[in-house]
Amino acid sequence: EIVMTQSPATLAVSPGERVTLSCGASQSISTKLAWYQQKLGQAPRLLIYRASTRAAGVPDRFSGSGSGTEFTLTISSLESEDFGVYYCQQHDDWPQTFGQGTRLENK
């Protein structure tokens, strides 16, 4: 199976900052990558699919980029509601697999 690796594991940031999260795949997945946001006690919420397409209702401060094995999720200006854990997931090959997550904490 394809192994997804996210970095960093934890990131301390302040509202208003630009945030960049990284995700790597153990083999090329083209642009078949999704990003999810999970807040404490809630289900994951789909943010981005196919590497750069925002899901319905997702604010445009969230953007995704990358292809092949290296991907990035960028939050252009962090808002207080954006704290939580972010997961990447490849949907190129079966079984689909998730990264271990990056936790955004308030600095």
Place this chain on the structure above:
Amino acid sequence: QVELQEAGPGLVKPSETLFLNCSVSGYSISSGFYWGWIRQSPGKGLEWLGSVFRTGSTFYNPSLTSLHSRVTVSVDTSKNQFYLRLTSVTAEDTAVYFCAKDAGYMYGYFDTWGRGTLVTVSS
């Protein structure tokens, strides 16, 4: 608006069978899409278990050798529900179980999730 809601026992004894159901509202399962189960535990993170189509066609995660032959996903379109059955549970099956809607026909990513249900395996 599509909504999913998991239901099942919060506590299961080792070696017993776990049965969860997912009720779908706002969309008819008969209309399409795949419907899946994902679990989350502190040690293993998010794991896709399997998905089912309205016809009963299923896909399972072949990499989860600990689940091999123990997991069954099924659907009842008349009730607009789908199900997870996991036999011979152990402490390693303790997790939050989510049901979710695939964005398409095994597109592989999930655009709508239930709130999740915590299942603890303990005697």
